[in-house]
Amino acid sequence: xxxxxxxxxxxxxxxxxxxxxxxxxxxxxxxxxxxxxxxxxxxxxxxxxxxxxxxxxxxxxxxxxxxxxxxxxxxxxxxxxxxxxxxxxxxxxxxxxxxxxxxxxxxxxxxxxxxxxxxxxxxxxxxxxxxxxxxxxxxxxxxxxxxxxxxxxxxxxxxxxxxxxxxxxxxxxxxxxxxxxxxxxxxxxxxxxxxxxxxxxxxxxxxxxxxxxxxxxxxxxxxxxxxxxxxxxxxxxxxxxxxxxxxxxxxxxxxxxxxxxxxxxxxxxxxxxxxxxxxxxx
Amino acid sequence: xxxxxxxxxxxxxxxxxxxxxxxxxxxxxxxxxxxxxxxxxxxxxxxxxxxxxxxxxxxxxxxxxxxxxxxxxxxxxxxxxxxxxxxxxxxxxxxxxxxxxxxxxxxxxxxxxxxxxxxxxxxxxxxxxxxxxxxxxxxxxxxxxxxxxxxxxxxxxxxxxxxxxxxxxxxxxxxxxxxxxxxxxxxxxxxxxxxxxxxxxxxxxxxxxxxxxxxxxxxxxxxxxxxxxxxxxxxxxxxxxxxxxxxxxxxxxxxxxxxxxx
Numbered sequence: 318x319x320x321x322x323x324x325x326x327x328x329x330x331x332x333x334x335x336x337x338x339x340x341x342x343x344x345x346x347x348x349x350x351x352x353x354x355x356x357x358x359x360x361x362x363x364x365x366x367x368x369x370x371x372x373x374x375x376x377x378x379x380x381x382x383x384x385x386x387x388x389x390x391x392x393x394x395x396x397x398x399x400x401x402x403x404x405x406x407x408x409x410x411x412x413x414x415x416x417x418x419x420x421x422x423x424x425x426x427x428x429x430x431x432x433x434x435x436x437x438x439x440x441x442x443x444x445x446x447x448x449x450x451x452x453x454x455x456x457x458x459x460x461x462x463x464x465x466x467x468x469x470x471x472x473x474x475x476x477x478x479x480x481x482x483x484x485x486x487x488x489x490x491x492x493x494x495x496x497x498x499x500x501x502x503x504x505x506x507x508x509x510x511x512x513x514x515x516x517x518x519x520x521x522x523x524x525x526x527x528x529x530x531x532x533x534x535x536x537x538x539x540x541x542x543x544x545x546x547x548x549x550x551x552x553x554x555x556x557x558x559x560x561x562x563x564x565x566x567x568x569x570x571x572x573x574x575x576x577x578x579x580x581x582x583x584x585x586x587x588x589x590x591x592x593x594x595x596x597x598x599x
Numbered sequence: 600x601x602x603x604x605x606x607x608x609x610x611x612x613x614x615x616x617x618x619x620x621x622x623x624x625x626x627x628x629x630x631x632x633x634x635x636x637x638x639x640x641x642x643x644x645x646x647x648x649x650x651x652x653x654x655x656x657x658x659x660x661x662x663x664x665x666x667x668x669x670x671x672x673x674x675x676x677x678x679x680x681x682x683x684x685x686x687x688x689x690x691x692x693x694x695x696x697x698x699x700x701x702x703x704x705x706x707x708x709x710x711x712x713x714x715x716x717x718x719x720x721x722x723x724x725x726x727x728x729x730x731x732x733x734x735x736x737x738x739x740x741x742x743x744x745x746x747x748x749x750x751x752x753x754x755x756x757x758x759x760x761x762x763x764x765x766x767x768x769x770x771x772x773x774x775x776x777x778x779x780x781x782x783x784x785x786x787x788x789x790x791x792x793x794x795x796x797x798x799x800x801x802x803x804x805x806x807x808x809x810x811x812x813x814x815x816x817x818x819x820x821x822x823x824x825x826x827x828x829x830x831x832x833x834x835x836x837x838x839x840x841x842x843x844x845x846x847x848x849x850x851x852x853x854x855x856x857x858x859x860x861x
Binding site for chain 1: 606607609610613614616617618619620621623624627675676677679680682683684686687689695698699700701702703704705706707708709710712713714715716717720732735736739743744747748768769772793796797798799800803804813814817818821825829833836837840841844845848851852853855856
């Protein structure tokens with residue numbers, strides 16, 4: 318086989334993987350064991366203090382908040398995406414194609430722009446409150462945002478397509494004959510759903526949950542804009558360590574911690590029979 | 600039948616949820632009031648003002664430069680990589696393969712800060728170049744996944760046939776392999792382009808003063824005060840996206856429908 322062709326195919330990707338993936342991660346692993354000089358610089362003195370600091374109650378609270386919000390968002394996305402995917406997969410193929418494209422269109426306009434759209438809807442003088450007040454349903458405007466509700470709505474909205482795509486993919490692959498067989502054998506609809514349909518989409522479900530949960534705890538701009546900076550997620554904490562308090566070693570330690578959590582989730586997904594290639598959901 | 604109505608209602612509600620903020624933005628791009636709060640009457644003035652807002656237009660230009668450049672480069676590298684990793688064996692192949700999944704699974708913020716760290720280490724000035732490199736960094740794995748899907752279902756015997764008939768490696772690649780994997784390349788490139796347009800987090804860490812992309816520009820505007828010309832620009836972008844996607848979907852729908860009726 319032609320060696321030139323092999324070289325042309327592989328050299329760019331190997332260089333890319335080493336310089337833009339491997340090296341940066343090793344570098345932040347390295348920084349995470351160094352000391353900050355409090356002026357934004359790094360003193361090259363080995364320490365494990367940054368990892369001990371993670372367990373400070375102040376930061377544990379951030380992890381706890383992130384986990385709770387992340388779980389609620391993931392659950393909400395799942396409860397919307399699952400029935401939606403099933404109902405869509407019952408349509409004719411060309412209609413399915415159209416509906417899934419309609420799910421993707423908002424995705425093509427930047428997520429920050431759509432978050433701004435939610436501000437227009439949710440704020441005190443926003444569209445929701447104006448409508449509710451003009452209908453005399455409420456007297457005083459409701460606080461839909463600058464609180465956890467705002468973060469929850471924003472994250473659920475932004476991440477819903479990431480839940481729909483993998484679940485739709487796995488739902489649409491279910492062999493209809495298996496469902497018919499279950500029905501012919503006298504299974505009730507609820508039994509068919511929980512014993513036939515759901516088990517054959519486990520990997521799709523878990524895939525969607527990973528693709529929702531992990532970005533949710535990192536999306537600092539939604540917590541910033543819709544949460545009013547009151548609730549910190551891990552993403553906000555890392556962002557602040559890098560850009561505000563400029564403590565890169567601690568920020569790096571937090572990132573390494575986040576990577577470990579991610580890898581544990583992905584391992585679990587693989588154990589459940591999921592394929593890595595499907596993880597993008599596309 | 601009642602069951603079916605409920606199902607359709609659910610689908611419609613999900614779409615209302617998905618499109619609500621976009622519709623709000625579009626509606627307010629025609630609002631006469633500057634405050635973006637109460638609808639005071641219909642106007643096109645924000646569209647006129649938009650074309651004099653150089654900050655916003657520059658940000659749009661940067662966004663497009665980054666998206667196009669990073670899409671082209673990551674599509675080329677990703678396509679070659681998908682072929683190379685499928686066909687050839689080499690030392691450390693498993694290692695490279697597992698590295699390629701990292702940008703897909705780790706939170707974007709981690710990729711963002713790790714790239715920022717090495718740019719600082721290498722003393723690169725943050726700006727359009729670092730932005731483009733970063734977008735290439737997160738797009739390549741997605742392109743590889745898209746192309747690989749097509750490659751692994753391809754019939755590789757035609758390559759052998761081409762060789763047996765005397766075609767050289769490059770000729771075989773250009774005339775035989777490339778045409779077969781075009782659908783994978785197209786979907787990979789589309790995905791790379793989309794991801795680039797949609798990205799906020801990685802861009803936030805890897806750009807410098809003077810090279811804001813549109814989302815970053817809007818981010819800072821939300822904090823200082825935003826004017827409806829942003830809505831006007833968003834409306835125009837949505838319009839373009841809709842036209843492109845709808846044309847391609849309708850073409851595909853016709854194909855599927857034909858296949859379905861046969």
